[in-house]
Amino acid sequence: MAGKSKYIPVNTLAKEFDKGIAVGKYPITDLRLPREAENSHRHDYHFFILQEKGTSHFEIDFEKHQIKEPSVIYIAPNQVHRILKAENIKFYLLAINNENLHSEYLKLLQEISPTKPLPVSSKHLSIISQAFLLCINLFEEKESKLYLSSLKDSCNTLISLFVSQYLDKSKQVDTISRFYLITKAFKLALEKNFTRDKRPADYAQKLNISVPYLNECVKNTTGFPVTYHIQQRVILEAKRLLYHSDKSVKEIAAELGYEDYAYFSRLFNKSTGMTALTFRNKNHD
Template sequence: MRKKSKSIPLNTMAQRFGAGIAVGKATIKDLHTFEEAEQSHRDDYHLFFLQEKGSTPIEIDFQKYKIKPSSVIYIHPNQIHRVGEFQNITLSFLAINNESLAPEYHKLLGDIAPVKPLLLKKETFALISEAVSLCIKLSERKHEKLYHSLLKDSCNTLVALIASQYLSQSRAVESLSRFEIIAKSFKASLEQNFVTIKKPAAYASMLNISIPYLNECVRNTTGQSVSHHIQQRVVLEAKRLLYHSTKTVKEIADELGYDDYPYFSRLFAKVTKMSPLTFRSKNLD
């Protein structure tokens, strides 16, 4: 049975690992030995899994995936996730908080999220596995004078290796059209401001362009309007809170920046074709 709390459960780096970086390899017999991952939660750190043996079912923001051998996945701190039932898996992992992450990679990871599990070529998987092994070995050499620098730099190199695999699946920035660059900037701004800024005009102003031009860029690139993207982002957060917490609809509306919660309920129903309470009851275990 899915446990629910007043707020979405948050695993912190300090509670889980007691340090800003944790890297390791584990062979896990079944879900019971990894029980805390069964409950839906957020982390306050960036998380990377490299699947070596077996397969791991995982649910991320209402999307279900299966991480297969020779695959990697990145989970952003904003994303809610939980692991499904598995048996006899071997995986490597890296957990790293914002303070330990190189600033240029922090923005990069925000730009590529959300992502799906990525199946790697044999040689690429071998290279990343070697990088993980090096990071693990360095994490054990606490007597080194430059221990923290060695661990931080090696793990940031690992982050870059993984991120580069995701970037190779997308087009280079220099090849993007003006429309695509503006749409990308809008989405990044939306992710940072969707709770406080709901009007397309405000986003157009932030990007120093007109509202019609912003809409033209976003619609041309994504097929949907600026308002559609704003509503979808708000509703995703509402779904997270309805499913994973016990907050009332009014409390959720307040948290998402709506003083008029009946208006928020109508917006949710318009986007999902059901009321917030219907969504919650329909998704109860």
């Protein structure tokens, strides 16, 4: 593993993809897994994968997934991930930065994140693979006068197919229900403010609603109360920092907005079943 530092390393697109888009189709056998894919890493771009064949084992933000069926996989910027194992898989992938993403799709991706790998039907597999092939063909037409605009348009069409799959499979069928809209607004606010705001009242105030009503909306939609989501977001970031930096637990607690180091340590232990140092040592073995 690379040496640790005082910050979480972020991989950027290679220089040859200076337009902010990379797209391709690849086979991987058990013996050909790229080294960079095996080590936990994160990106500053969006990663879309269509696994067409084979079996893969992913770890995304420290949660393991075995993928046997044709599936779509979306990995958001900064999510820690790696491929644990790949058994004769064939897959398409698209890497794209924020600047090339349609603003509407970017907002939807922020709302549905974090996501899990999602199986797709044979019908949608065919549609998405065809969209990938179009993107790949346009990606290779670098001399075209409308190269970037046509590539962006085709890639955003592909992204819309990914987003549609996640929205179709979402338990939130009634997208116009007030509970659902408030939960979405809460999650967006949480992502921006979790290091500073730790109380349900902080988010109820931002949304101009009462704490009981916010809890009712979030619990009805997700099955968990507001406090649970706040704590889980903090713990996820703590895990990322423990894995990727050499900051002390006390420094991490302070970065995440906890002046009371002992309280943060108890919270981490209660949420994960182990101390922060045990988590760090376990995942660095």
